[in-house]
Amino acid sequence: MNTAEQTLFLLKTRGPQTAQQLAALLDLTSMGARRQLESWQDKGMVTYEDVADKPGRPARRWLLTEAGHARFPDRHAELTLQLIDQVRTLFGDAGLEKLISSREAASERDYRQHMAGSRTLQERVQALVQARSGEGYMAELEQQEDGSLLLIENHCPICAAARQCQKFCRSELDVFQRVLGPDCSVGRVEHLLGGARRCVYVIKTL
Known part of the structure; x- marks a missing residue:
């Protein structure tokens, strides 16, 4: 499984993640993780939500779109x-x-x-x-x-x-x-x- 596919797999199995969280899981820099996410976003596979779960700047969490979930299809x-x-x-x-x-x-x-x-x-x-x-x-x-x-x-x-x-x-x-x-x-x-x-x-x- 290449890095791009691993990015989708982690969002599927772990739910919404920040770029920093994904970077740690994929052994990438934050910039590298963001490039993966933005590439999938351009293809309509991921989106993001800004969540203010603590004081300060909201955290941007990335998650699969319906099309992203569909890459893990139902059997027949x-x-x-x-x-x-x-x-x-x-x-x-x-x-x-x-x-x-x-x-x-x-x-x-x-x-x-x-x-x-x-x-x-x-x-x-x-x-x-x-x-x-x-x-x-x-x-x-x-x-x-x-x-x-x-x-x-x-x-x-x-x-x-x-x-x-x-x-x-x-x-x-x-x-x-x-x-x-x-x-x-x-x-x-x-x-x-x-x-x-x-x-x-x-x-x-x-």
């Missing part, structure tokens, strides 16, 4: 939407529910295979993160000071399908709870479809 989005419409037309909502349930069962089997041999909750979550990353979710794990774990998904490769039928999102949350086990709780605290830039799940030991 158009075909997926057509298939959802066709299933609903041919078999009704009951047929669509069966489709979602079938996908749910297949995902659950796959995640359980990834977790084979995982003993602790953190090991299970890490295995789930690896599985989700393999599916294109750009997933990562963060441990909080209170001991809870955050499963962060910086991209949704089925976003088009989820917008068309939000039961896909409900399905994923249910699967996470089942595969991680009854000794923890799983809740969604950030939701892409709710306007957030990513999906985040908090996982706590019971």
Whole structure:
């Protein structure tokens, strides 16, 4: 991945950043980072907002535009939407529910295979993160000071399908709870479809 692509990737995975923050992450000068950002701005991939979060001069934070987010595309989005419409037309909502349930069962089997041999909750979550990353979710794990774990998904490769039928999102949350086990709780605290830039799940030991 070249420096230009890394710039977009960091804005995707870390959210809005100043040129100085990006410079440190990319091992560039501030001027070098600004040149990368301005080049992407000329192409319509990034924009900026000036945020006065402390006294003095506002901080300029750079973020992806809709076109920038689209460089990380949904998997076969158009075909997926057509298939959802066709299933609903041919078999009704009951047929669509069966489709979602079938996908749910297949995902659950796959995640359980990834977790084979995982003993602790953190090991299970890490295995789930690896599985989700393999599916294109750009997933990562963060441990909080209170001991809870955050499963962060910086991209949704089925976003088009989820917008068309939000039961896909409900399905994923249910699967996470089942595969991680009854000794923890799983809740969604950030939701892409709710306007957030990513999906985040908090996982706590019971």
